[in-house]
Amino acid sequence: MTKNTNNLHQASFRDPSGYMFHDGEQLRRHINPIYFPQYRALTDSGFFNALFKKALLIPHTETHVSEDGIVITPETIPFITNPYEWSFSMYKHAALHTLKLQKYALSKGFILKDASAYNVTFHKGKPIFIDTLSFDFYEENTPWRAYKQFITHFFGPLVLAKYYGTEVFKMMQTHIDGIPVSLIASLLPGKSKLSSTVFTNIHLLAKMERKHSEDYKAETKIASLSKKSQENILESLFDYIKKLEVKEASEWGDYYTKTNYDAIAFEAKKQLIREWVLPLQPQRLIDVGGNDGTFARTITDTVPQVIVTDIDSNAVDHNYKQVQRNKEENMLPFVCDVLQPAPGIGFNNTERGSLLERLKDFRPDVTMALALIHHITLSGNVPFEKSAEFFAKFSTHLIVEFPTREDSWVESLLVRKREFINHFDFYNESNFEAGYARYFQLEKKEAVAGTKRILYLFKAT
Numbered sequence: 001m002t003k004n005t006n007n008l009h010q011a012s013f014r015d016p017s018g019y020m021f022h023d024g025e026q027l028r029r030h031i032n033p034i035y036f037p038q039y040r041a042l043t044d045s046g047f048f049n050a051l052f053k054k055a056l057l058i059p060h061t062e063t064h065v066s067e068d069g070i071v072i073t074p075e076t077i078p079f080i081t082n083p084y085e086w087s088f089s090m091y092k093h094a095a096l097h098t099l100k101l102q103k104y105a106l107s108k109g110f111i112l113k114d115a116s117a118y119n120v121t122f123h124k125g126k127p128i129f130i131d132t133l134s135f136d137f138y139e140e141n142t143p144w145r146a147y148k149q150f151i152t153h154f155f156g157p158l159v160l161a162k163y164y165g166t167e168v169f170k171m172m173q174t175h176i177d178g179i180p181v182s183l184i185a186s187l188l189p190g191k192s193k194l195s196s197t198v199f200t201n202i203h204l205l206a207k208m209e210r211k212h213s214e215d216y217k218a219e220t221k222i223a224s225l226s227k228k229s230q231e232n233i234l235e236s237l238f239d240y241i242k243k244l245e246v247k248e249a250s251e252w253g254d255y256y257t258k259t260n261y262d263a264i265a266f267e268a269k270k271q272l273i274r275e276w277v278l279p280l281q282p283q284r285l286i287d288v289g290g291n292d293g294t295f296a297r298t299i300t301d302t303v304p305q306v307i308v309t310d311i312d313s314n315a316v317d318h319n320y321k322q323v324q325r326n327k328e329e330n331m332l333p334f335v336c337d338v339l340q341p342a343p344g345i346g347f348n349n350t351e352r353g354s355l356l357e358r359l360k361d362f363r364p365d366v367t368m369a370l371a372l373i374h375h376i377t378l379s380g381n382v383p384f385e386k387s388a389e390f391f392a393k394f395s396t397h398l399i400v401e402f403p404t405r406e407d408s409w410v411e412s413l414l415v416r417k418r419e420f421i422n423h424f425d426f427y428n429e430s431n432f433e434a435g436y437a438r439y440f441q442l443e444k445k446e447a448v449a450g451t452k453r454i455l456y457l458f459k460a461t
Contacts, residue, residue, distance in 0.1 A: 087317035115146035152178025265450030282365035289372035309336035384435025
């Protein structure tokens with residue numbers, strides 16, 4: 001099979017074992033001959049099938065075999081999220097998932113040679129490992145070669161989050177190869193050394209790194225480590241991460257306990273959304289600024305794929321826990337700041353797609369933006385036509401909730417503008433409609449009973 005460089009996946013150039021490529025809308029993986037021994041051993045031993053059954057690895061089927069390469073077709077994942085878009089529980093579960101995979105691999109005579117956080121994403125409500133070629137043969141008495149990568153991609157960021165909150169996960173945007181151990185150690189408070197797990201796996205590791213970098217004449221040696229010792233390290237990391245918790249206050253984590261309208265209006269809004277969405281028969285829907293997914297859940301019984309984003313990590317975490325608890329395989333929550341959507345990162349800024357690129361590929365049939373436009377406009381100083389342009393990049397149908405100037409939250413936001421309050425005289429119903437008319441056609445408009453808010457249904461022009 002000839003390698004078509006035009007169809008290569010942008011994140012698939014680093015691995016000599018193979019590469020991902022686009023075959024129309026289908027994403028496939030080509031395995032190079034150099035990896036045939038491992039692939040055949042993993043397949044013939046039943047290792048892959050066991051991982052599929054345990055929901056540890058994305059399932060695949062073998063679709064082409066030749067002496068030049070093997071092509072496998074993995075199960076389609078509708079939307080890929082990245083580590084800097086995860087809530088604390090999501091990041092924690094991704095780490096535990098990676099350790100489970102290594103522990104199982106080790107028990108079967110294999111190892112996980114890559115422990116990048118970017119090899120995990122969320123699918124059907126759970127973390128899933130997506131790099132099929134990340135396995136190799138275990139060699140007796142050799143340490144886990146991906147150990148340091150696990151520390152810089154998973155353990156370090158989680159320990160930092162314990163002390164400083166989930167904002168530290170955004171460091172993974174600028175550290176695609178993991179946050180350096182020396183940086184993690186320097187940021188942690190002195191009391192973190194009281195934990196033997198943190199001291200050994202971060203502070204001592206950083207000290208050893210410094211020693212080796214200073215002794216430039218030292219030969220690189222592969223340390224000897226028994227399988228039992230490696231299993232003990234994995235157990236120690238697993239137990240510590242499993243108990244990790246984070247406590248951080250947020251403005252919107254308990255959003256629906258402090259709404260400025262009553263329960264009757266709340267239910268009326270839910271009903272109106274359902275009445276508008278159902279006739280559109282969407283296959284994919286995204287709720288931008290959807291908090292804990294309350295309104296998205298009014299239509300999850302009829303929409304196969306639902307994404308809910310929010311700027312507040314606590315709200316996203318609450319949503320994710322509901323997804324886990326209710327086994328909601330068709331809902332995917334993640335953290336997103338609309339005023340600063342995730343950029344493309346990595347080499348050529350294309351290894352990991354920007355949020356907008358991924359949303360364009362997702363192609364939602366319906367986009368919802370409820371209780372969001374006043375924050376974008378008044379907190380972010382974004383003109384109506386600019387936010388309309390943002391939504392137009394990926395939306396077919398758009399449902400927007402517009403709080404009028406009489407809404408108490410709008411009044412509160414306007415008061416904060418102080419001497420610039422007159423600049424925001426443009427914030428009104430007519431200007432909102434005019435701004436959105438540049439990109440959308442108005443299909444429906446209705447006031448939400450019992451509130452000072454208006455719901456709009458637009459269609460992209």
